[in-house]
Amino acid sequence: MNITDSRKVEQERELGRGNKRERSGKIVPVGEQIGRMIRYVVLVVVSLAMAFPFYWMVTSGLKTNDEIWRFPPTFWPESINWSNYADAWNSAPFARYMFNSIFVAVCICVIQVVNASMMAYALTHMKFRLKGPFTAMVLLGYMIPTTAVYLPSYMILNELHLLDSYAGLIISNSVSVFSIFLLRQAFMQVSHELVEAGQLDGASHFRILWTIMSPLIRSSFAVMILITFIEQYNNYFWPMLITKDPDLRLVSAGLRGFFVEGGAYGLAWPQIMAASAFTIAPLLVLFAFAQKTIMQSVNMSAGVNKN
Amino acid sequence: MRLKAFREGEAILFTLPALVPLLVFWFGPLGYIVYLSFTEWDFMSPEKLFVGLENYTYLLTHADFYQALKVTLLFGFGTVIPIIVGGLALALLMNSKLRSTGLFRAMMFSPWVTPTVAVSIAWSWIFEPDVGLANLLLGWIGISPVGWLQDSTWALVAVMIVTVWKSIGWSMVFYLVALRNLPQDLMEAAAIDGANAWDKFRGITLPLISPTTLFLSIILTIQSLQAYDQINVMTQGGPAGSTRTLLYMYYQSAFESFNVGEASAIAVIIILICVLLSGLSFLLSRRLVHYS
Numbered sequence: 001m002n003i004t005d006s007r008k009v010e011q012e013r014e015l016g017r018g019n020k021r022e023r024s025g026k027i028v029p030v031g032e033q034i035g036r037m038i039r040y041v042v043l044v045v046v047s048l049a050m051a052f053p054f055y056w057m058v059t060s061g062l063k064t065n066d067e068i069w070r071f072p073p074t075f076w077p078e079s080i081n082w083s084n085y086a087d088a089w090n091s092a093p094f095a096r097y098m099f100n101s102i103f104v105a106v107c108i109c110v111i112q113v114v115n116a117s118m119m120a121y122a123l124t125h126m127k128f129r130l131k132g133p134f135t136a137m138v139l140l141g142y143m144i145p146t147t148a149v150y151l152p153s154y155m156i157l158n159e160l161h162l163l164d165s166y167a168g169l170i171i172s173n174s175v176s177v178f179s180i181f182l183l184r185q186a187f188m189q190v191s192h193e194l195v196e197a198g199q200l201d202g203a204s205h206f207r208i209l210w211t212i213m214s215p216l217i218r219s220s221f222a223v224m225i226l227i228t229f230i231e232q233y234n235n236y237f238w239p240m241l242i243t244k245d246p247d248l249r250l251v252s253a254g255l256r257g258f259f260v261e262g263g264a265y266g267l268a269w270p271q272i273m274a275a276s277a278f279t280i281a282p283l284l285v286l287f288a289f290a291q292k293t294i295m296q297s298v299n300m301s302a303g304v305n306k307n
Numbered sequence: 308m309r310l311k312a313f314r315e316g317e318a319i320l321f322t323l324p325a326l327v328p329l330l331v332f333w334f335g336p337l338g339y340i341v342y343l344s345f346t347e348w349d350f351m352s353p354e355k356l357f358v359g360l361e362n363y364t365y366l367l368t369h370a371d372f373y374q375a376l377k378v379t380l381l382f383g384f385g386t387v388i389p390i391i392v393g394g395l396a397l398a399l400l401m402n403s404k405l406r407s408t409g410l411f412r413a414m415m416f417s418p419w420v421t422p423t424v425a426v427s428i429a430w431s432w433i434f435e436p437d438v439g440l441a442n443l444l445l446g447w448i449g450i451s452p453v454g455w456l457q458d459s460t461w462a463l464v465a466v467m468i469v470t471v472w473k474s475i476g477w478s479m480v481f482y483l484v485a486l487r488n489l490p491q492d493l494m495e496a497a498a499i500d501g502a503n504a505w506d507k508f509r510g511i512t513l514p515l516i517s518p519t520t521l522f523l524s525i526i527l528t529i530q531s532l533q534a535y536d537q538i539n540v541m542t543q544g545g546p547a548g549s550t551r552t553l554l555y556m557y558y559q560s561a562f563e564s565f566n567v568g569e570a571s572a573i574a575v576i577i578i579l580i581c582v583l584l585s586g587l588s589f590l591l592s593r594r595l596v597h598y599s
Contacts, residue, residue, distance in 0.1 A: 046400075126321060143585045
């Protein structure tokens, strides 16, 4: 397969190419039209139901404490209290939590771009004796429930004196089997002739990887970075275990802390909902802009079982 | 000869940046936890006491363990099956000749992107027994209110609803891809032969998308065994252990009662279940899954 082929494969991965062939102006029989109507109605209802918790979160965050405890609940707040959002934002160091999450997630993304592509490149375009076992190991990593080994990982991190530090948060998450796998899939579609051509020109593997190969799998990098960022921003269990210092809390742990304390101070639900809403906001914005790329991750990871 | 050794070394060098953390934080701990499961330790005492199989025999003779195992199985079946069946149903609905389904797709997928902790908090409010939305909806269809997170039968259902809500759009997108890759000519040929929609679904669609189904069921099962965030936020394993999965029991015995040995034994059992299920699905896939 040559470069143009692999380009085409990547392009074809784009979602939404399917249904276009049906858009011609054919005359549709009445029965089918009714069928379509029903499907539309079902789709609208289901989509609204799926998005409803978000709506509920945002609007509950705008209500007064009085109103939120009324039954039956009001579907639109009687008065808009943006002050709840400000109150929530100021009653815990949310700016700090968000900075922590974004900072840690970005660092992890950068490291994973480097180590996952080097590993994936070695597994696809370099010859060495341990290639088979290493590939098997990466595949096996997919099947291991990481959460189950948090206890020994915690003890190891303790031995390394990395508990309660940014370094610990970053290093312990610095490898992802998913990322390696995704890039491996991408590199497999790039012709090995390119590597050989590069070597004839006297380029090292390192140069070939970063100047010739990487630009060809840009879209896989985009998917990998977005998924890793989302995962790390949302990460809760592991970061919570390895940090006791409140200043190092990631946004989910911070939010959960606020939730528990809010409970102790007489259930300040509007503020809690407001805090949840602004925690989610960056991700929904990211999703709105990078929808296609994020959903492409599905196309790419679906290839896992084909090899 | 020297060149060959150089090449080997260079390749190993390329794998190291990923290999080292992989060994330190994935495969190393995997071996370590098997060892820990044969010991007794509380994070404090200077030495780990070797106790053989004691942690396992203790677990296997106590009702708490079986309760957690039961919850794990219920949670597993109660989330994996609805996510797969529901995801496929939504994908079939969306795959038909409809215009502008992009927005719907995005709305259904969006829960997957958002942090579990934040959405679980929002859902806790929906499940509030006195003024929550869930009981309002039940009231509309004439069912008397339930205690949801405070009720030992309904708490697990509530946690499952949140889990399904979060992943159903994700599995739908998997199926959308699989459905779009179906060979159109096969469908048309079947239609000419007089096959109805159900025949085509049973005879062509279902077998051809079986690799996706297998992949999803493995990944979702592993995910369900690892569910923590939503349980921690919504119920913390309660009430009365009704939402305490094996993983949550593992967490509690490790980090709340500092019982390293017992916790490790639970973890080993979780890992064994994973290995067993993955192996089983592969065996099953040889007979049932159709790879084109």
